[in-house]
Amino acid sequence: MTEKKFDFDEALKAIQSGQPITGSDGVLAPLVKQLTEAALAAELDTYLADNPSKDNRRNGYAKKTMKSKHHVIVPVTLSLSW
Numbered sequence: 001m002t003e004k005k006f007d008f009d010e011a012l013k014a015i016q017s018g019q020p021i022t023g024s025d026g027v028l029a030p031l032v033k034q035l036t037e038a039a040l041a042a043e044l045d046t047y048l049a050d051n052p053s054k055d056n057r058r059n060g061y062a063k064k065t066m067k068s069k070h071h072v073i074v075p076v077t078l079s080l081s082w
Contacts (some may be wrong), residue, residue: 006034011031015027
């Protein structure tokens with residue numbers, strides 16, 4: 001599951017060309033997605049490390065759609081435990 005990393009130079013050029021910064025098709029949407037997935041993955045790793053149990057484990061990935069307070073709709077892939 002390798003995705004292209006956020007390219008700040010490309011984003012700057014897009015902003016300069018008049019593309020919207022926010023929104024589901026905004027320039028920052030890929031960065032928000034990348035940051036959200038990294039934060040959620042770190043939170044789950046920490047939780048599982050702090051609460052060892054045979055019932056707490058990663059059991060795959062699921063796609064979810066999140067809406068931020070800035071109305072950026074971002075599809076994210078979450079690693080879930082169930």
